[in-house]
Amino acid sequence: MSSREDILGRVRVGLNRSATNAAAGRAEMAAALSNRSHGPKPAIDSNPQALLARFRIKSEQQSSTVDIVAQDSDVPVAVERYLTAMKLPKAAVAWPSLAPLDWVGAGLKVEGRGARDADLVGITGCFCAVAETGTLMLCSSPDTPAAVSLLPETHIAIVSASRILAYMEDAWTLARKELGVLPRAVNFISGPSRTGDIEQTIVLGAHGPYRVHLVIVES
Amino acid sequence: MEIKSMHFKANASATLANVVLQGNLKNAKGKFVTKRAEAIKDLDDFEGTRDAATAIRNKVIDNLDLWLECFERKALDTGAKVFWAKDGAEVCRLVTEIARSHGVTKVTKSKSMLSEEAGLNQALEAAGIQPVETDLGEYILQVDNNEPPSHIIAPAVHKSLDDVADLFHKVHGTPRKTEIPALTREAREVLRGHFLSAEMGLSGGNFLVAETGSVALVTNEGNGRMVTTMPHVHVVITGIEKVIPTLEDLSTLMRILPRSATGQSISNYFSILTGVKKPEEHDGPEHLYFILVDSGRADVVGTDFHAMLRCIRCGACMNHCPVYQTIGGHAYGWVYPGPMGSVLTPLYAGMENSIDLPHAATLCNQCGIVCPVSIPLPDLLRKLREKQTERGLRPLTERIGLRVWAWVAQRPKLYALGASLGVRYLKWLAGDTDRIRLLPTAPEWSLGRDFPAPQGKTFRELYAARQTRKGATT
Ligand code: SF4
Numbered sequence: 001m002s003s004r005e006d007i008l009g010r011v012r013v014g015l016n017r018s019a020t021n022a023a024a025g026r027a028e029m030a031a032a033l034s035n036r037s038h039g040p041k042p043a044i045d046s047n048p049q050a051l052l053a054r055f056r057i058k059s060e061q062q063s064s065t066v067d068i069v070a071q072d073s074d075v076p077v078a079v080e081r082y083l084t085a086m087k088l089p090k091a092a093v094a095w096p097s098l099a100p101l102d103w104v105g106a107g108l109k110v111e112g113r114g115a116r117d118a119d120l121v122g123i124t125g126c127f128c129a130v131a132e133t134g135t136l137m138l139c140s141s142p143d144t145p146a147a148v149s150l151l152p153e154t155h156i157a158i159v160s161a162s163r164i165l166a167y168m169e170d171a172w173t174l175a176r177k178e179l180g181v182l183p184r185a186v187n188f189i190s191g192p193s194r195t196g197d198i199e200q201t202i203v204l205g206a207h208g209p210y211r212v213h214l215v216i217v218e219s
Numbered sequence: 220m221e222i223k224s225m226h227f228k229a230n231a232s233a234t235l236a237n238v239v240l241q242g243n244l245k246n247a248k249g250k251f252v253t254k255r256a257e258a259i260k261d262l263d264d265f266e267g268t269r270d271a272a273t274a275i276r277n278k279v280i281d282n283l284d285l286w287l288e289c290f291e292r293k294a295l296d297t298g299a300k301v302f303w304a305k306d307g308a309e310v311c312r313l314v315t316e317i318a319r320s321h322g323v324t325k326v327t328k329s330k331s332m333l334s335e336e337a338g339l340n341q342a343l344e345a346a347g348i349q350p351v352e353t354d355l356g357e358y359i360l361q362v363d364n365n366e367p368p369s370h371i372i373a374p375a376v377h378k379s380l381d382d383v384a385d386l387f388h389k390v391h392g393t394p395r396k397t398e399i400p401a402l403t404r405e406a407r408e409v410l411r412g413h414f415l416s417a418e419m420g421l422s423g424g425n426f427l428v429a430e431t432g433s434v435a436l437v438t439n440e441g442n443g444r445m446v447t448t449m450p451h452v453h454v455v456i457t458g459i460e461k462v463i464p465t466l467e468d469l470s471t472l473m474r475i476l477p478r479s480a481t482g483q484s485i486s487n488y489f490s491i492l493t494g495v496k497k498p499e500e501h502d503g504p505e506h507l508y509f510i511l512v513d514s515g516r517a518d519v520v521g522t523d524f525h526a527m528l529r530c531i532r533c534g535a536c537m538n539h540c541p542v543y544q545t546i547g548g549h550a551y552g553w554v555y556p557g558p559m560g561s562v563l564t565p566l567y568a569g570m571e572n573s574i575d576l577p578h579a580a581t582l583c584n585q586c587g588i589v590c591p592v593s594i595p596l597p598d599l600l601r602k603l604r605e606k607q608t609e610r611g612l613r614p615l616t617e618r619i620g621l622r623v624w625a626w627v628a629q630r631p632k633l634y635a636l637g638a639s640l641g642v643r644y645l646k647w648l649a650g651d652t653d654r655i656r657l658l659p660t661a662p663e664w665s666l667g668r669d670f671p672a673p674q675g676k677t678f679r680e681l682y683a684a685r686q687t688r689k690g691a692t693t
Contacts, residue, residue: 004303007459007513011284014520025282029289032278032464033430039271039471040264062487114501117415133485145501146448150441168470182431184496184503185448188489193441195403196481197356197373199380200250203403206355207410208441208488 044132044166051131051164052216058134062191063204064212068161071219075158076106078215079123083108086211088154092121097143098158115147122152122209128163128171133190136214137171140185149189155209157189159216220335220367224552224564224573231550231579243379244547251538254482255589261484262474272475273593275468276529279429279460283520283528286429286462287511293432297494299507303459306514307337313510314339314421314454315346321452321506323348323418327410329436329443330354331423332371332532333456333512335554336567339421340365350421351413353442355406359383362390369548371555372480372534377547410442420446420504424457425531426472427509430465433493434509437476437486444488453492453504459511460528466491472531479533479591515567523602527562529592536586536596542579551576558586558596565603571612577603635679642673 001009015021044054056066069078083090091109099112115122124144126136136157140146149155165171168188175182193208204210223230234240259265279286291301304310310333318326326343328334328350340350340361352361356374360366363386368374375383383402388395391409396402422443424434434455436443447453463469469491477483496503519528537543537557548556552573553564561576577600580586586596607613608621627634648655649672658665676684 002303003305003309003513006305007303007511007517008284008287010513010517011287011459011520014517014522014525015282015284016521017284022285025285028278029282029285029464033289036465036467038467039275039474040262040267041474042261042263058484117411135485135489140500140503142497142499142501146444147502150444150448168473169467172466172470182433182491182493184492184494184500186491186493187444188485188491190485190487190489192487193439194487195355195440197354197359197375197440198378198383198399198402199246200373200376201399203400205400205407206403206440206442207353207407207414207445 038169041167041169042132046166048161048164051166052161055129055131055134055159055164056216058131059191059214060134062134063194064134064191064214066214066216068216068218070217072217073102075215075217076101076103076108076110079103079156080106080108082156082213082215083121086154089120092123092156093119093148093152094123095125095144095148098123098125114145115151117151119148119152121154121156122148122150123156123158124149125158126163127186128165128174129159130166130168130171130188131164132167135168135188135190137168137175138185138187138189139175139179139183140187141183146185146187149187150208153205153210154213155189155192155211156213156215159214161216161218220338220554222553222564222568222572224568224576227550227552227573227575227579230552231546234546234550239379240377240547243377243382244544246379251482251534255479255535255538256482258478258482258484262478265475268471268474269591269593271471272531272591273529275463275471276531276592278464279462280520280525280528283460283462286464287459290427290429290432290462291511293429294427294509295432297432297507299432299494299509301509301511304510304512304514307339310334310337310456310510310512310514311339311342314456315342315348317452317454317508318343318346318348318419321418323452325349325351325413325417326419326421327351327353327413327417327442327446327450328357329420329422329438329446330357330374331421331456332554333423333458333514334421335368336514337456337512339456351410351417353410353414353440353446355403355440355442358406358410359386362386367549368554369556370534370537371532377549414442414445414449417446417450419452419454420448420450421454421456422446424455424461425476426469427457427462428464428466428469428491429462431491431493433491435469436488436490436492437473438490439481439483439487441488444490447490447492447504448502451504452506452508454508454510456510456512459513459516460530475591476531476533479535479589519566524562524566524599526594527559527566527599529594530559530563531592532559533591535589535591539585539589541581541583541585546579551579558600559594562596562599562603570603570607570610574607574612577601577607635677638677638679642677645670645673648672
């Protein structure tokens with residue numbers, strides 16, 4: 001007997017599996033998959049201004065820094081401002097989807113491609129953001145490679161204010177609507193990478209970025 | 220991992236006598252507890268969320284065969300391969316075969332307790348494949364002669380800053396650093412090379428999502444993302460009980476898991492991984508394997524211990540356990556320490572190998588109160604004690620003692636006589652104090668604590684007096 005059959009067989013014995021209770025079990029399973037019931041959620045004001053405010057506070061609590069600009073075309077200048085203030089190099093890897101922005105005009109050398117070990121700054125967008133916890137949702141694709149938010153020491157993420165949702169559940173609904181199937185990697189990111197493994201003292205910058213900077217675009 | 224739970228008493232005594240370790244444990248104590256208490260406050264309805272999480276887990280384990288088939292179907296649809304392993308040996312064989320078939324020489328690993336259960340690192344090394352632990356805590360233990368973890372969330376919690384500073388100085392051959400950020404940076408630099416050169420990444424899985432055939436990983440360091448993004452092969456090893464129905468259920472469980480584990484409202488990274496990389500993508504594995512592991516779980520289904528399968532491995536029960544806080548994780552002698560370990564070890568590694576574990580609890584129910592999926596841990600520990608007695612696994616002296624007690628207890632007059640003699644003896648031992656420092660009948664027990672001296676009359680004397688009074692008034 002294969003291990004699969006052996007294991008499932010013993011599970012079935014434990015559950016007293018019969019034709020009748022299997023039918024009932026299947027019905028329950030189908031109901032769970034189609035109802036997609038939600039658990040209790042903390043109350044959140046869903047007015048866009050309130051969502052933005054909450055997202056900002058929660059992001060800062062996770063040790064991210066936040067800048068707000070009026071429109072997409074302001075992003076490169078805002079990124080340059082941050083890099084200058086932090087004394088970071090003016091060169092970055094970015095999602096290919098962001099290559100069309102006028103980076104050169106802002107004095108930056110930005111390449112749209114997958115990330116390499118030597119990249120010090122990574123610029124990404126996000127699929128949406130979650131106000132409840134101050135979290136970014138990044139979906140991988142050829143245009144939005146996952147490692148850009150992981151390998152560089154500095155991660156800069158561009159967030160459209162209109163895509164700040166209240167809960168993670170809302171993000172799933174949006175993903176089903178816009179993407180149909182889940183991409184290979186969905187990464188929820190809440191601030192810089194960290195560890196507490198030595199004496200439970202939190203240190204930022206474990207294996208991923210040391211700093212996460214959010215540029216929120218209002219319009 | 221080799222089981223050492225039969226030496227529980229000796230190991231626990233050694234920990235109690237180890238001054239350095241007691242200092243480290245004392246330092247750690249309380250931090251998790253305070254953070255969790257803070258973190259659950261901002262859920263408006265913690266109890267409701269806990270009930271919902273419990274219901275989600277029950278839904279799956281009560282129809283586990285069906286959910287497993289559902290997950291398997293979905294995972295296959297995404298292009299992943301699914302294997303099943305009966306025990307640790309089969310896990311080791313499968314992982315080694317997968318590694319060989321892809322010509323793998325190095326495997327980077329993010330934390331997997333199942334890999335510890337199976338002793339996978341040793342098996343890989345024996346096959347000439349280098350395993351590299353990348354969770355900082357696990358890495359510290361691996362370079363310290365493969366020391367076993369002492370906590371499921373913070374594996375190196377028993378080590379102090381000084382311990383790590385000495386260790387890194389020794390194994391990396393670098394100047395000794397004394398700051399935690401510098402030590403963390405040193406590990407980052409060493410491990411970065413491994414992340415980029417390993418051909419295979421191996422991870423556990425916090426949850427398997429049936430709806431999408433995905434694995435969900437909860438991490439803070441980013442090492443989980445590294446091992447599932449950089450190498451071209453990704454192997455997931457999880458217990459068969461880890462399935463949950465939908466992405467919405469994942470969101471509910473995420474409200475409660477990081478809060479219970481580390482006191483965070485959400486972990487830094489939460490990754491939901493589905494299928495393999497498309498040819499035009501820049502990163503991600505081209506091959507994804509799931510190994511669904513039994514190792515004792517299937518035989519727990521439908522038994523008195525069924526509820527234990529709800530466990531989401533948050534570690535809250537050990538963080539809140541007064542016994543764990545005093546003796547640390549190693550004394551438990553296997554992969555899982557604390558109350559959950561005292562239930563799981565006898566079930567997965569054999570009751571006869573872990574006789575003392577179900578007794579390593581005061582049954583104070585701190586664990587039961589904090590468990591985010593409402594597992595009645597003290598009840599399960601009590602049931603294990605019953606099973607030990609049923610199977611005649613308790614020591615001879617205890618069995619004889621209980622038999623004598625039962626015989627006496629069925630003879631009320633004799634019992635009353637025994638009780639009043641016993642009480643007098645204890646009072647005499649206590650002298651004019653209210654404590655007994657040394658019990659001659661159980662000297663070991665009273666080494667670490669005092670026995671309270673009986674006060675006033677026995678229950679039977681009081682009861683008899685009350686009955687007489689009642690009789691007098693009617
Ligand atoms: S038994 Fe409960 S508290 Fe303990 S690790 Fe499992 S889920 Fe967490």
